[in-house]
Amino acid sequence: MKIISIINLKGGVAKTVSAINIAYTLVAVHGxxxxxxxxxxxxxxxKFFGLYDPYGIGLAELLTDKKVDVDNVILQTAYExxxxxxxxxxxxxxxxxxLMDSVRPQQTRLRKKLKxxxxxxxxCIIDNAPDLNLTVVNALVATDDVLAPIKIDQFSFDGLNEILEQIDEVSEFNxxxxFKGCFVTMYQRSSVNxxxxxxxEQQGYPIFATRIRKTVKVDEMTFAGKPLLEYAKRSTACLDYVALVNEYLDM
Ligand SMILES: Nc1ncnc2c1ncn2[C@@H]1O[C@H](COP(=O)(O)OP(=O)(O)OP(=O)(O)O)[C@@H](O)[C@H]1O
Ligand SMILES: [Mg+2]
Known part of the structure; x- marks a missing residue:
């Protein structure tokens, strides 16, 4: 099992949309x-897959309760x-x-449970929060490849160095x-983009050639609760996610 983390410290750059569509492309196109x-x-x-439960057990319990095993928290989606x-x-x-538990190891819990x-x-695709808290550190310690979605604006560089530094730090455990690279999301042809x-590119960050184009189909997809390949398979963003996964697999 290859573990891929989708991460960016910035909010709203399409981490979740990318995690869902990359995961589903691997299932539907590559079997x-x-x-x-x-x-x-x-x-x-x-929530997207209709499986949000405010009282249910999930990742939090997997990371904090010794008795909770990975089998206890895996749920099936509507997609085989x-x-x-x-x-x-x-x-x-x-x-x-x-953070408070100084007895058990703090950073390696997810990796151990996923074995x-x-x-x-x-x-395994991990959709991370825009944060570098201990559950994100746990994700990085478990991760093989890191992909960073980027929305181009004047803040798009903020946080990238912190992620690279954090990757460097977790390399002590992992x-x-x-870091496979950044990919541009919500792309539209404009001089600022x-x-x-x-x-x-000039700053030397590895960057995917594939860009995910901006389209209203993505917002619609989140309401429909269907990945792009199911909801709008001819949309630009859908074609782009398929191309991105191909580019990643060809690396
Ligand atoms: N290619 C796209 N075209 C148009 N809208 C998009 C595209 N990708 C993402 N969006 C929209 O951008 C918004 C943010 O996307 P998403 O929730 O995936 O970001 P995120 O990085 O996971 O945010 P957070 O940091 O809050 O977790 C959503 O409303 C989504 O529909
Ligand atoms: Mg998100």
Whole structure:
């Protein structure tokens, strides 16, 4: 099982939309078995699949309760081949609890718990919160490849260095972690988008050639609760996510 973290410290850059569509593309186009992990207390990914439960057990309990096993928190989505570990506000408590717990290891919990399903899935995609808290650190310690969605605006560079620094720091626990690159989301042909992308390249960040175009179909998809390949398979963003996954797999 290859573990991919979708991460950016900035909010609203399409982490969740990308995690959902990358995961579903791997399932529907490539026939892979995928586990999606919602690592955000907002629970957007869980809500998208209609599996959000404010009182249910999920990632928070997996990380804090020794007795909770990964099998206990995996749920099936409506799509064969795509399973999920959900999140809710309990992640807030989980972060505090892990921080206060100086007895058990704090950073390696997710990696240890995921070992049991290593042969059950081909990929695990983690949708992270715009944060660098302990549950995000746990995700990075478990991660093989990091992908960072970027929305080009004057703040798009903020936080990238912090992520790279954090990756460097977790490499003490996880020497195999690899920053695969940034990819531009909500792309539209405009001078600011061209200049922003060029600036990213100049700064030496690895960047995917595929850009995800901006389209109203993405907002619609979130209401429909269907990935783009199911909701609008000829939309620009859908074609772009398929191309992005191909570019990633060809690396
Ligand atoms: N390609 C796109 N075209 C148009 N709108 C998009 C596109 N991608 C994402 N969006 C919209 O941008 C908004 C933010 O997306 P999303 O929730 O995935 O971001 P996020 O990075 O996960 O946010 P958060 O940091 O709050 O978790 C949503 O309203 C989504 O519909
Ligand atoms: Mg999100």
């Amino acid at each position: 892979k078995r995928v586990l999606l992990i919602d690592n955000d207390k907002q629970g957007n990914t869980s 081949g795509l399973d999920i570990i959900t999140a809710n506000m309990n992640l807030l408590r989980a972060n505090k609890e892990i 049991k399903v290593r042969d059950q899935y081909d990929y 020497s195999g972690i690899c 061209e200049q922003g992308t060029a600036l990213l």
